[in-house]
Amino acid sequence: MGVSTRGTTAVKAASAALSGLVAGYTALAVAELVAVAVRPEAGPVTAVGGAMIDRTPSSVKDWAIRQFGTNDKLVLQLGILAALAVFALAMGLLALRHRRVAAAGVLVFGVVGALAATGRPDSSSALDAVPSLIGALAGAVVLYVLSGLVRSSSAPQDGGGADEESTDRSGQGLGRRRFVLATAGVAAFSTGAGFAARRLNATTAADAEASRAAVRLPAPASPAPELPRGVQVKAPGTVPFTTPNRDFYRVDTALTVPRLDADRWRLRLHGKGVDAPVTLDFADLLRRDLIERDITMTCVSNEVGGPYVSSARWLGVPLRALLEEAGVRPPSRGGPADQLVARSVDGMTIGTPVETVMDGRDAMLAVGMNGEPLPFDHGFPVRMLVPGLYGYVSACKWIQDIELTTFDDYDAYWVKRDWAREAPIKTQSRIDTPKPFARPNAGTVVVAGVAWAQHKGIDRVEIRVDDGPWQDTRLATEGPLDTWRQWSWDWPATPGSHTLQVRATDRTGSTQTDKRTRTIPDGASGWHSVVVNVT
Ligand SMILES: Nc1nc2c(c(=O)[nH]1)N[C@H]1C(S)=C(S)[C@@H](COP(=O)(O)O)O[C@H]1N2
Ligand SMILES: [Mo]
Numbered sequence: 001m002g003v004s005t006r007g008t009t010a011v012k013a014a015s016a017a018l019s020g021l022v023a024g025y026t027a028l029a030v031a032e033l034v035a036v037a038v039r040p041e042a043g044p045v046t047a048v049g050g051a052m053i054d055r056t057p058s059s060v061k062d063w064a065i066r067q068f069g070t071n072d073k074l075v076l077q078l079g080i081l082a083a084l085a086v087f088a089l090a091m092g093l094l095a096l097r098h099r100r101v102a103a104a105g106v107l108v109f110g111v112v113g114a115l116a117a118t119g120r121p122d123s124s125s126a127l128d129a130v131p132s133l134i135g136a137l138a139g140a141v142v143l144y145v146l147s148g149l150v151r152s153s154s155a156p157q158d159g160g161g162a163d164e165e166s167t168d169r170s171g172q173g174l175g176r177r178r179f180v181l182a183t184a185g186v187a188a189f190s191t192g193a194g195f196a197a198r199r200l201n202a203t204t205a206a207d208a209e210a211s212r213a214a215v216r217l218p219a220p221a222s223p224a225p226e227l228p229r230g231v232q233v234k235a236p237g238t239v240p241f242t243t244p245n246r247d248f249y250r251v252d253t254a255l256t257v258p259r260l261d262a263d264r265w266r267l268r269l270h271g272k273g274v275d276a277p278v279t280l281d282f283a284d285l286l287r288r289d290l291i292e293r294d295i296t297m298t299c300v301s302n303e304v305g306g307p308y309v310s311s312a313r314w315l316g317v318p319l320r321a322l323l324e325e326a327g328v329r330p331p332s333r334g335g336p337a338d339q340l341v342a343r344s345v346d347g348m349t350i351g352t353p354v355e356t357v358m359d360g361r362d363a364m365l366a367v368g369m370n371g372e373p374l375p376f377d378h379g380f381p382v383r384m385l386v387p388g389l390y391g392y393v394s395a396c397k398w399i400q401d402i403e404l405t406t407f408d409d410y411d412a413y414w415v416k417r418d419w420a421r422e423a424p425i426k427t428q429s430r431i432d433t434p435k436p437f438a439r440p441n442a443g444t445v446v447v448a449g450v451a452w453a454q455h456k457g458i459d460r461v462e463i464r465v466d467d468g469p470w471q472d473t474r475l476a477t478e479g480p481l482d483t484w485r486q487w488s489w490d491w492p493a494t495p496g497s498h499t500l501q502v503r504a505t506d507r508t509g510s511t512q513t514d515k516r517t518r519t520i521p522d523g524a525s526g527w528h529s530v531v532v533n534v535t
Helices: 005-038 044-055 058-097 099-119 126-153 169-213 282-287 319-325
Strands: 266-271 278-281 291-298 309-318 339-344 349-353 364-369 383-385 399-405 428-433 443-452 458-465 485-493 496-506 528-534
Touching: 005 044, 005 058, 005 099, 005 126, 005 169, 044 058, 044 099, 044 126, 058 099, 058 126, 099 126, 126 169, 278 282, 282 364, 291 364, 309 319, 319 364, 428 496, 428 528, 443 458, 443 496, 443 528, 458 485
Parallel strands: 266 399
Antiparallel strands: 266 278, 291 309, 309 364, 339 349, 339 399, 364 383, 428 443, 443 485, 458 496, 496 528
16 A cells, blocks of 8 residues: 555545544434424433433432432433444444445434334334434435545545555545535534424423413412421521422433423323313313412432422312312222322323322322422422322322322332332431531530421431430421421530431331331331531
């Protein structure tokens, strides 16, 4: 080979890699644009990311949530894009020798995207495969054409016969110009497609935001009792009794938060023991008698001492009355369904005992949170709430369907992933101040925190220092039955390293066990402890 060959080979390899990247870019952009017409969630990145979330073992998911916080989904998407880029690059290089094989490789990737999209729990139609398939087809054509130009812009390699030096220089220059023009053209087209997809999705989101801004929440027929002032312990480091919406914990599997238009929202109620299927719209809900209640929610994934517990004042439609009107009876009154399955627009399924929903507690279809329509993150326009149960068995956000069925007949999303069918919230307590490894001065140190036993009530909270005797704390005034309770204790702290431990007793008389269990299958147990260094 000639002197210039090494340089030419490098240029060729770079061009091949570039054509692979541009092909991948085209595939994605076209797929996202087609997805706008089909269903935004059927776009390849969301579909593949969602499919990965569906299949991730709970332990890894918990780890990811801890490592990346709410950024875990962004990290996942960036990871998918990086993997895609590497694959596209590889296909570009492969196309230097095997154009058809490389183009077919791009198609295979489209099939992966299509399978991911149709296999998601929110997918109800084979149409969801279309964005990935059309995108991949576009990508394959682009790769085939560009790699052809790469080859003709340099030595004819196909036969392996002629040498670089023997080609016509001006022909080579022409080929290269063609390649550059074609690549730039395709990149520009794809960027246009990508922008168009974004624009169209933004319009849908804007409609949703406008519909939320237009919501006028009616006054409740049954307002929440006024909170006694004493529910709040006033010490630095404690949490507010009512969590502001922006600070309310958030846990869901949604890669992109659904932004629904309340005017187009519908809820279907059907299944075993329902007289006739009912479809309700948002205005139907607002016309009913609404209740307003303070309720503390907790996630089953909350570790001992963890942050996934928050309290809000909710406004909603009592679920029991709605079910009774539709003819539903709980099993104790002869009803045929023992499980209520709520389904969200993003395919989450959440199963709740019918008996619990109808036992007189304030189970509701919530439309308001702390005086405003539900934030999108928390389920706008409507979510379910059942006091006393962990969120994954009670609190379906972006709800669109309620089906009465049995536990024998159907396992909901998390139950399929080894979490418990039924999961009442375990009595728990948490030290909020001092923080772990704080260095308070010796003397009186205020120890304070929260305890919760929703729908039972907290009767007692005790603290002990370094395995000493348990001592009663001062309980804050009791709020409504479904809320947490704050407590505080004046600790005569002496210099040195000390371990503080807390435990609560609920109004059924049961005291938190010291036995530490993992969050899976039905919630963590054990005492929260904090080590501090008094100086
Ligand atoms: N559609 C949908 N609803 C959902 C979930 C979800 O992933 N998707 N997660 C559930 C879980 S595990 C909990 S703890 C609560 C959390 O509600 P929040 O995000 O409003 O705090 O929502 C529940 N409802
Ligand atoms: Mo949860």
